[in-house]
Amino acid sequence: MKLPDTMEGAFVLSVIDFFLCFVFIGAIGGVLALFPWLNRLGEIKEEKY
Amino acid sequence: MYDQFMGLMYDLLLQTGLTQLWWGNIVMIIVGGILLYLGIYKKYEPFLLVGIGMACIVANVPGSDLVKPGGLFYYAYAGVQSLIVPPLIFLGVGAMTDFGPMIANPSLVILGAAAHLGIFVALIGAKVLGFTLAESGAIGIIGGADGPMAIYMAMKLAPDLLPQISVAAYSYMALMPLIQPPVMRLLTTKEERGIIMEQPRYVSRLEKIVFPIVIAIIVNLFLPPVAPLITMLMLGNLLRECLVVDRLADTAGGALLNIITLVLTVAIGSTMGAENFLNMKTLLIIALGLVAFLVGTGSGVLCARVMNKISGGKINPLIGSAGIASVPIAARVSHVVGLEENRNNFLIMHAMGPNLAGVFGTAISGGIMLALLGV
Numbered sequence A: 001m002k003l004p005d006t007m008e009g010a011f012v013l014s015v016i017d018f019f020l021c022f023v024f025i026g027a028i029g030g031v032l033a034l035f036p037w038l039n040r041l042g043e044i045k046e047e048k049y
Numbered sequence B: 001m002y003d004q005f006m007g008l009m010y011d012l013l014l015q016t017g018l019t020q021l022w023w024g025n026i027v028m029i030i031v032g033g034i035l036l037y038l039g040i041y042k043k044y045e046p047f048l049l050v051g052i053g054m055a056c057i058v059a060n061v062p063g064s065d066l067v068k069p070g071g072l073f074y075y076a077y078a079g080v081q082s083l084i085v086p087p088l089i090f091l092g093v094g095a096m097t098d099f100g101p102m103i104a105n106p107s108l109v110i111l112g113a114a115a116h117l118g119i120f121v122a123l124i125g126a127k128v129l130g131f132t133l134a135e136s137g138a139i140g141i142i143g144g145a146d147g148p149m150a151i152y153m154a155m156k157l158a159p160d161l162l163p164q165i166s167v168a169a170y171s172y173m174a175l176m177p178l179i180q181p182p183v184m185r186l187l188t189t190k191e192e193r194g195i196i197m198e199q200p201r202y203v204s205r206l207e208k209i210v211f212p213i214v215i216a217i218i219v220n221l222f223l224p225p226v227a228p229l230i231t232m233l234m235l236g237n238l239l240r241e242c243l244v245v246d247r248l249a250d251t252a253g254g255a256l257l258n259i260i261t262l263v264l265t266v267a268i269g270s271t272m273g274a275e276n277f278l279n280m281k282t283l284l285i286i287a288l289g290l291v292a293f294l295v296g297t298g299s300g301v302l303c304a305r306v307m308n309k310i311s312g313g314k315i316n317p318l319i320g321s322a323g324i325a326s327v328p329i330a331a332r333v334s335h336v337v338g339l340e341e342n343r344n345n346f347l348i349m350h351a352m353g354p355n356l357a358g359v360f361g362t363a364i365s366g367g368i369m370l371a372l373l374g375v
Helices: A007-033 A035-040 B002-015 B023-041 B046-059 B072-081 B085-096 B100-104 B106-114 B117-128 B133-144 B147-157 B159-174 B176-186 B205-222 B224-241 B246-270 B280-310 B317-323 B329-341 B348-372
Strands: none
Touching: A007 A035, A007 B106, A007 B117, A007 B133, A007 B205, A007 B348, A035 B205, B023 B046, B023 B159, B046 B072, B046 B159, B046 B246, B072 B085, B072 B147, B072 B246, B085 B147, B085 B224, B085 B246, B100 B106, B100 B205, B100 B348, B106 B280, B106 B317, B106 B348, B117 B133, B117 B280, B133 B147, B133 B159, B133 B280, B133 B348, B147 B159, B147 B224, B147 B246, B147 B348, B159 B176, B159 B246, B159 B280, B176 B280, B176 B317, B176 B329, B205 B224, B205 B348, B224 B246, B224 B348, B280 B317, B317 B329, B317 B348, B329 B348
Protein backbone atom coordinates (compact mmCIF):
# COMPACT_ATOMS: atom_id res chain seq x y z
CA MET A 1 0.00 0.00 0.00
CA LYS A 2 1.56 3.27 -1.13
CA LEU A 3 1.34 6.33 1.08
CA PRO A 4 -0.66 9.18 -0.49
CA ASP A 5 1.31 12.33 -1.31
CA THR A 6 -0.83 14.42 1.05
CA MET A 7 -0.56 15.91 4.54
CA GLU A 8 -2.27 12.78 5.85
CA GLY A 9 0.42 10.66 4.20
CA ALA A 10 3.12 12.84 5.78
CA PHE A 11 1.59 12.44 9.26
CA VAL A 12 1.17 8.68 8.86
CA LEU A 13 4.75 8.33 7.59
CA SER A 14 6.10 10.42 10.47
CA VAL A 15 4.16 8.66 13.22
CA ILE A 16 4.93 5.14 11.97
CA ASP A 17 8.59 5.95 11.29
CA PHE A 18 9.17 7.63 14.68
CA PHE A 19 7.44 4.79 16.53
CA LEU A 20 9.35 2.08 14.64
CA CYS A 21 12.59 3.94 15.23
CA PHE A 22 12.06 3.51 18.95
CA VAL A 23 11.16 -0.15 18.45
CA PHE A 24 14.30 -0.90 16.41
CA ILE A 25 16.63 1.13 18.60
CA GLY A 26 15.07 -0.47 21.66
CA ALA A 27 15.66 -3.90 20.13
CA ILE A 28 19.31 -3.02 19.47
CA GLY A 29 19.57 -1.84 23.06
CA GLY A 30 18.05 -5.13 24.20
CA VAL A 31 20.61 -7.10 22.19
CA LEU A 32 23.42 -4.96 23.62
CA ALA A 33 22.15 -5.64 27.14
CA LEU A 34 22.96 -9.34 26.52
CA PHE A 35 26.55 -8.60 25.50
CA PRO A 36 28.11 -8.98 28.96
CA TRP A 37 27.15 -12.68 28.74
CA LEU A 38 29.53 -13.03 25.79
CA ASN A 39 32.44 -12.63 28.19
CA ARG A 40 31.58 -16.01 29.72
CA LEU A 41 32.44 -17.65 26.38
CA GLY A 42 36.02 -16.58 26.57
CA GLU A 43 38.45 -13.76 26.25
CA ILE A 44 40.36 -12.26 23.33
CA LYS A 45 43.75 -10.81 24.14
CA GLU A 46 44.10 -7.11 23.58
CA GLU A 47 47.55 -7.07 22.00
CA LYS A 48 47.79 -6.71 18.22
CA TYR A 49 49.20 -9.41 15.98
CA MET B 1 45.19 44.23 -40.00
CA TYR B 2 43.69 46.29 -37.18
CA ASP B 3 40.24 44.81 -37.80
CA GLN B 4 41.69 41.31 -37.82
CA PHE B 5 43.48 41.96 -34.53
CA MET B 6 40.36 43.36 -32.88
CA GLY B 7 38.34 40.43 -34.21
CA LEU B 8 40.77 37.94 -32.69
CA MET B 9 40.77 39.76 -29.35
CA TYR B 10 36.95 39.78 -29.36
CA ASP B 11 36.84 36.01 -30.07
CA LEU B 12 39.27 35.47 -27.23
CA LEU B 13 37.09 37.51 -24.91
CA LEU B 14 34.01 35.47 -25.87
CA GLN B 15 35.82 32.29 -24.85
CA THR B 16 36.38 33.56 -21.31
CA GLY B 17 33.74 33.30 -18.59
CA LEU B 18 33.49 37.10 -18.23
CA THR B 19 30.67 37.40 -20.73
CA GLN B 20 28.59 34.78 -18.87
CA LEU B 21 29.03 36.16 -15.37
CA TRP B 22 25.84 37.33 -13.68
CA TRP B 23 24.94 38.60 -10.20
CA GLY B 24 23.96 35.09 -9.05
CA ASN B 25 27.51 33.90 -9.60
CA ILE B 26 28.84 36.79 -7.51
CA VAL B 27 26.43 35.92 -4.66
CA MET B 28 27.44 32.26 -4.69
CA ILE B 29 31.15 33.13 -4.86
CA ILE B 30 30.59 35.18 -1.70
CA VAL B 31 28.76 32.17 -0.15
CA GLY B 32 31.77 29.99 -1.02
CA GLY B 33 34.01 32.59 0.58
CA ILE B 34 31.92 32.52 3.75
CA LEU B 35 32.22 28.72 3.90
CA LEU B 36 36.00 29.05 3.52
CA TYR B 37 36.07 31.66 6.28
CA LEU B 38 34.11 29.39 8.60
CA GLY B 39 36.38 26.46 7.81
CA ILE B 40 39.80 28.12 7.77
CA TYR B 41 39.50 31.04 10.21
CA LYS B 42 36.83 29.83 12.63
CA LYS B 43 37.92 26.18 12.21
CA TYR B 44 34.34 24.86 11.95
CA GLU B 45 34.68 21.42 10.33
CA PRO B 46 37.51 22.47 7.99
CA PHE B 47 37.74 18.99 6.42
CA LEU B 48 34.29 19.57 4.98
CA LEU B 49 33.93 23.30 4.49
CA VAL B 50 37.27 23.96 2.77
CA GLY B 51 36.51 21.57 -0.10
CA ILE B 52 32.86 22.63 -0.36
CA GLY B 53 33.72 26.33 -0.25
CA MET B 54 36.44 26.14 -2.88
CA ALA B 55 34.37 23.98 -5.23
CA CYS B 56 31.41 26.36 -4.78
CA ILE B 57 33.57 29.29 -5.88
CA VAL B 58 34.93 27.37 -8.89
CA ALA B 59 31.44 26.19 -9.88
CA ASN B 60 30.28 29.81 -10.04
CA VAL B 61 33.12 31.06 -12.20
CA PRO B 62 31.61 30.63 -15.68
CA GLY B 63 33.70 28.66 -18.12
CA SER B 64 35.33 26.40 -15.53
CA ASP B 65 36.03 23.07 -17.19
CA LEU B 66 36.21 21.31 -13.84
CA VAL B 67 32.45 21.22 -13.43
CA LYS B 68 31.52 20.56 -17.05
CA PRO B 69 30.98 17.00 -18.38
CA GLY B 70 34.44 15.46 -18.58
CA GLY B 71 35.82 17.61 -15.77
CA LEU B 72 37.18 16.24 -12.50
CA PHE B 73 34.41 17.69 -10.30
CA TYR B 74 31.84 16.29 -12.74
CA TYR B 75 33.18 12.76 -12.18
CA ALA B 76 33.36 13.36 -8.42
CA TYR B 77 29.65 14.12 -8.52
CA ALA B 78 29.07 10.99 -10.60
CA GLY B 79 30.50 8.99 -7.71
CA VAL B 80 28.01 10.61 -5.35
CA GLN B 81 25.12 10.09 -7.78
CA SER B 82 25.90 6.39 -8.16
CA LEU B 83 25.87 6.03 -4.35
CA ILE B 84 29.44 4.73 -4.23
CA VAL B 85 30.79 7.57 -2.09
CA PRO B 86 28.47 7.47 0.99
CA PRO B 87 29.11 3.78 1.81
CA LEU B 88 32.87 4.33 1.47
CA ILE B 89 32.63 7.27 3.86
CA PHE B 90 30.90 4.99 6.35
CA LEU B 91 33.64 2.36 5.90
CA GLY B 92 36.19 4.96 6.98
CA VAL B 93 34.01 6.26 9.82
CA GLY B 94 33.51 2.72 11.14
CA ALA B 95 37.26 2.14 11.09
CA MET B 96 37.78 5.22 13.26
CA THR B 97 34.93 4.71 15.71
CA ASP B 98 34.98 3.01 19.09
CA PHE B 99 31.46 1.76 19.81
CA GLY B 100 32.44 0.84 23.37
CA PRO B 101 30.46 3.71 24.99
CA MET B 102 27.31 2.58 23.20
CA ILE B 103 27.82 -1.08 24.15
CA ALA B 104 28.63 -0.16 27.76
CA ASN B 105 25.32 1.59 28.45
CA PRO B 106 22.54 0.12 26.29
CA SER B 107 19.79 2.13 28.01
CA LEU B 108 21.16 5.36 26.53
CA VAL B 109 20.67 4.19 22.94
CA ILE B 110 17.02 5.23 23.21
CA LEU B 111 18.26 8.83 23.03
CA GLY B 112 19.41 8.01 19.51
CA ALA B 113 15.74 7.63 18.59
CA ALA B 114 14.34 10.47 20.71
CA ALA B 115 16.64 13.07 19.18
CA HIS B 116 15.23 12.31 15.72
CA LEU B 117 11.87 13.94 16.30
CA GLY B 118 13.32 16.87 14.35
CA ILE B 119 13.35 14.73 11.20
CA PHE B 120 9.61 14.32 11.27
CA VAL B 121 8.80 17.88 12.26
CA ALA B 122 10.86 19.04 9.26
CA LEU B 123 9.16 16.42 7.05
CA ILE B 124 5.70 17.68 7.97
CA GLY B 125 6.88 21.28 7.64
CA ALA B 126 8.20 20.57 4.16
CA LYS B 127 4.89 19.02 3.14
CA VAL B 128 3.02 22.08 4.44
CA LEU B 129 5.32 24.26 2.32
CA GLY B 130 4.43 22.36 -0.83
CA PHE B 131 7.19 19.81 -1.33
CA THR B 132 6.23 16.29 -2.42
CA LEU B 133 6.25 13.51 0.19
CA ALA B 134 9.50 12.07 -1.19
CA GLU B 135 11.16 15.50 -1.18
CA SER B 136 9.87 16.14 2.34
CA GLY B 137 11.42 12.87 3.52
CA ALA B 138 14.78 13.79 2.01
CA ILE B 139 14.61 17.27 3.60
CA GLY B 140 13.60 15.81 6.97
CA ILE B 141 16.68 13.59 7.11
CA ILE B 142 18.80 16.73 7.42
CA GLY B 143 17.67 16.61 11.06
CA GLY B 144 19.56 13.36 11.52
CA ALA B 145 22.82 15.32 11.14
CA ASP B 146 24.40 12.49 9.17
CA GLY B 147 26.00 13.79 5.98
CA PRO B 148 26.40 10.52 4.03
CA MET B 149 22.89 9.44 5.05
CA ALA B 150 21.47 12.80 3.91
CA ILE B 151 23.18 12.37 0.53
CA TYR B 152 22.00 8.77 0.27
CA MET B 153 18.39 9.69 1.01
CA ALA B 154 18.50 12.71 -1.30
CA MET B 155 19.74 10.58 -4.21
CA LYS B 156 17.01 8.01 -3.53
CA LEU B 157 14.10 10.38 -2.91
CA ALA B 158 14.88 13.79 -4.40
CA PRO B 159 18.04 13.88 -6.54
CA ASP B 160 17.26 17.41 -7.76
CA LEU B 161 17.53 18.70 -4.20
CA LEU B 162 20.91 17.06 -3.49
CA PRO B 163 22.93 20.33 -3.52
CA GLN B 164 20.64 22.10 -1.06
CA ILE B 165 20.18 19.10 1.24
CA SER B 166 23.87 18.19 1.39
CA VAL B 167 24.99 21.79 1.94
CA ALA B 168 22.36 22.28 4.66
CA ALA B 169 23.28 19.00 6.37
CA TYR B 170 27.05 19.59 6.39
CA SER B 171 26.80 23.29 7.22
CA TYR B 172 24.52 22.70 10.20
CA MET B 173 26.76 19.85 11.39
CA ALA B 174 29.66 22.29 11.34
CA LEU B 175 27.62 24.94 13.17
CA MET B 176 26.35 22.58 15.86
CA PRO B 177 28.49 24.21 18.59
CA LEU B 178 26.51 27.40 17.94
CA ILE B 179 23.06 25.91 17.40
CA GLN B 180 22.72 23.37 20.21
CA PRO B 181 23.92 25.04 23.45
CA PRO B 182 21.14 27.65 23.75
CA VAL B 183 18.49 24.94 23.42
CA MET B 184 20.32 22.71 25.91
CA ARG B 185 20.55 25.50 28.50
CA LEU B 186 16.92 26.51 27.97
CA LEU B 187 15.59 23.00 28.62
CA THR B 188 17.75 22.03 31.62
CA THR B 189 18.34 23.37 35.11
CA LYS B 190 21.74 24.29 36.52
CA GLU B 191 21.61 21.31 38.87
CA GLU B 192 20.80 18.91 36.02
CA ARG B 193 23.67 20.24 33.92
CA GLY B 194 26.06 19.61 36.81
CA ILE B 195 25.18 15.90 37.24
CA ILE B 196 28.28 13.71 37.17
CA MET B 197 27.54 10.27 35.74
CA GLU B 198 29.03 6.94 36.86
CA GLN B 199 31.96 5.51 34.95
CA PRO B 200 30.71 3.18 32.20
CA ARG B 201 31.63 -0.50 32.49
CA TYR B 202 34.60 -2.04 30.71
CA VAL B 203 33.74 -3.44 27.26
CA SER B 204 35.81 -6.46 26.23
CA ARG B 205 37.47 -7.06 22.88
CA LEU B 206 35.11 -10.00 22.23
CA GLU B 207 32.08 -7.76 22.64
CA LYS B 208 33.57 -5.18 20.28
CA ILE B 209 34.20 -7.87 17.65
CA VAL B 210 30.75 -9.43 17.92
CA PHE B 211 28.98 -6.04 17.84
CA PRO B 212 29.55 -5.17 14.14
CA ILE B 213 28.68 -8.70 13.03
CA VAL B 214 25.40 -8.78 14.96
CA ILE B 215 24.37 -5.28 13.86
CA ALA B 216 25.16 -6.03 10.20
CA ILE B 217 22.93 -9.11 10.34
CA ILE B 218 20.08 -7.22 12.05
CA VAL B 219 20.16 -4.29 9.62
CA ASN B 220 20.41 -6.48 6.51
CA LEU B 221 17.47 -8.58 7.75
CA PHE B 222 15.14 -5.80 8.81
CA LEU B 223 16.24 -2.65 6.95
CA PRO B 224 17.59 -3.65 3.54
CA PRO B 225 17.22 -0.14 2.03
CA VAL B 226 19.97 1.23 4.28
CA ALA B 227 21.95 -1.98 4.58
CA PRO B 228 24.75 -0.73 2.26
CA LEU B 229 25.60 2.16 4.57
CA ILE B 230 25.38 0.35 7.90
CA THR B 231 27.10 -2.78 6.58
CA MET B 232 30.08 -0.72 5.44
CA LEU B 233 30.09 1.08 8.80
CA MET B 234 30.20 -2.27 10.56
CA LEU B 235 32.85 -3.66 8.19
CA GLY B 236 35.08 -0.70 8.95
CA ASN B 237 34.49 -1.19 12.65
CA LEU B 238 35.30 -4.89 12.45
CA LEU B 239 38.56 -4.09 10.66
CA ARG B 240 39.44 -1.82 13.59
CA GLU B 241 38.35 -4.08 16.42
CA CYS B 242 39.68 -7.46 15.27
CA LEU B 243 43.29 -6.20 15.63
CA VAL B 244 44.58 -8.54 12.90
CA VAL B 245 44.24 -6.26 9.86
CA ASP B 246 45.84 -3.06 11.07
CA ARG B 247 46.91 -1.97 7.60
CA LEU B 248 43.38 -2.27 6.25
CA ALA B 249 41.90 -0.44 9.23
CA ASP B 250 44.50 2.32 8.93
CA THR B 251 43.84 2.66 5.19
CA ALA B 252 40.05 2.67 5.58
CA GLY B 253 40.12 5.24 8.37
CA GLY B 254 43.05 7.20 6.97
CA ALA B 255 44.01 7.52 3.33
CA LEU B 256 40.77 6.14 1.88
CA LEU B 257 38.57 8.32 4.08
CA ASN B 258 40.65 11.38 3.23
CA ILE B 259 40.39 10.70 -0.51
CA ILE B 260 36.65 10.06 -0.36
CA THR B 261 36.10 13.15 1.81
CA LEU B 262 37.94 15.22 -0.79
CA VAL B 263 35.84 13.73 -3.60
CA LEU B 264 32.61 14.24 -1.64
CA THR B 265 33.26 17.84 -0.67
CA VAL B 266 34.24 18.98 -4.16
CA ALA B 267 31.24 17.09 -5.57
CA ILE B 268 28.87 18.88 -3.19
CA GLY B 269 30.47 22.27 -3.81
CA SER B 270 30.40 21.77 -7.57
CA THR B 271 26.59 21.45 -7.48
CA MET B 272 26.21 24.88 -5.88
CA GLY B 273 25.88 26.71 -9.17
CA ALA B 274 23.83 29.90 -8.90
CA GLU B 275 21.25 28.73 -11.43
CA ASN B 276 20.43 25.65 -9.29
CA PHE B 277 20.98 27.12 -5.87
CA LEU B 278 19.54 30.62 -5.81
CA ASN B 279 15.84 29.93 -5.53
CA MET B 280 13.11 29.87 -2.90
CA LYS B 281 13.41 26.10 -2.44
CA THR B 282 16.96 26.53 -1.17
CA LEU B 283 15.90 29.07 1.44
CA LEU B 284 13.03 26.87 2.59
CA ILE B 285 15.29 23.81 2.86
CA ILE B 286 17.87 25.73 4.86
CA ALA B 287 15.13 27.01 7.20
CA LEU B 288 13.61 23.53 7.59
CA GLY B 289 17.06 22.09 8.31
CA LEU B 290 17.52 24.55 11.15
CA VAL B 291 14.08 23.67 12.55
CA ALA B 292 14.98 19.96 12.38
CA PHE B 293 18.22 20.52 14.32
CA LEU B 294 16.58 22.67 16.98
CA VAL B 295 13.65 20.29 17.54
CA GLY B 296 15.94 17.25 17.53
CA THR B 297 18.22 18.82 20.12
CA GLY B 298 15.22 19.69 22.28
CA SER B 299 13.57 16.28 22.03
CA GLY B 300 16.82 14.50 22.88
CA VAL B 301 17.37 16.68 25.96
CA LEU B 302 13.77 16.26 27.12
CA CYS B 303 13.97 12.47 26.75
CA ALA B 304 17.20 12.49 28.76
CA ARG B 305 15.46 14.55 31.47
CA VAL B 306 12.75 11.89 31.70
CA MET B 307 15.40 9.16 31.90
CA ASN B 308 17.17 11.18 34.59
CA LYS B 309 13.98 11.32 36.67
CA ILE B 310 13.35 7.59 36.22
CA SER B 311 16.95 6.67 37.11
CA GLY B 312 16.90 8.81 40.25
CA GLY B 313 19.22 11.55 39.04
CA LYS B 314 21.96 9.43 37.44
CA ILE B 315 21.75 10.74 33.88
CA ASN B 316 22.91 14.20 32.85
CA PRO B 317 20.25 15.49 30.42
CA LEU B 318 22.91 17.29 28.37
CA ILE B 319 23.85 13.98 26.75
CA GLY B 320 20.37 13.81 25.21
CA SER B 321 21.30 16.35 22.56
CA ALA B 322 24.10 14.04 21.44
CA GLY B 323 21.45 11.66 20.10
CA ILE B 324 21.73 13.67 16.92
CA ALA B 325 24.05 11.62 14.76
CA SER B 326 26.87 14.04 14.09
CA VAL B 327 29.77 12.04 15.58
CA PRO B 328 31.67 13.28 17.57
CA ILE B 329 30.60 16.91 17.25
CA ALA B 330 27.34 16.56 19.18
CA ALA B 331 29.04 14.59 21.97
CA ARG B 332 31.72 17.26 22.18
CA VAL B 333 29.05 19.97 22.49
CA SER B 334 27.44 18.07 25.41
CA HIS B 335 30.86 17.78 27.05
CA VAL B 336 31.68 21.49 26.63
CA VAL B 337 28.31 22.67 27.98
CA GLY B 338 28.72 20.28 30.92
CA LEU B 339 32.19 21.70 31.66
CA GLU B 340 30.70 25.19 31.91
CA GLU B 341 28.73 24.07 34.99
CA ASN B 342 31.36 21.83 36.52
CA ARG B 343 35.03 21.82 35.48
CA ASN B 344 35.35 18.24 36.73
CA ASN B 345 32.46 16.86 34.70
CA PHE B 346 33.72 14.85 31.71
CA LEU B 347 30.63 13.94 29.76
CA ILE B 348 32.26 13.08 26.43
CA MET B 349 32.38 9.29 26.87
CA HIS B 350 28.83 9.20 28.23
CA ALA B 351 27.60 11.40 25.38
CA MET B 352 29.31 9.19 22.81
CA GLY B 353 26.81 6.41 23.59
CA PRO B 354 23.72 8.31 22.39
CA ASN B 355 25.81 10.01 19.69
CA LEU B 356 26.73 6.64 18.16
CA ALA B 357 23.18 5.38 18.63
CA GLY B 358 22.07 8.42 16.67
CA VAL B 359 23.88 7.08 13.61
CA PHE B 360 21.69 4.00 13.80
CA GLY B 361 18.67 6.16 14.57
CA THR B 362 19.14 8.15 11.37
CA ALA B 363 19.73 5.00 9.35
CA ILE B 364 16.65 3.33 10.83
CA SER B 365 14.50 6.42 10.20
CA GLY B 366 15.77 6.60 6.63
CA GLY B 367 15.38 2.90 6.01
CA ILE B 368 11.80 2.85 7.25
CA MET B 369 11.06 5.95 5.17
CA LEU B 370 12.43 4.31 2.03
CA ALA B 371 10.45 1.15 2.76
CA LEU B 372 7.18 3.03 3.37
CA LEU B 373 7.65 5.21 0.29
CA GLY B 374 8.29 2.13 -1.82
CA VAL B 375 11.75 3.19 -3.01
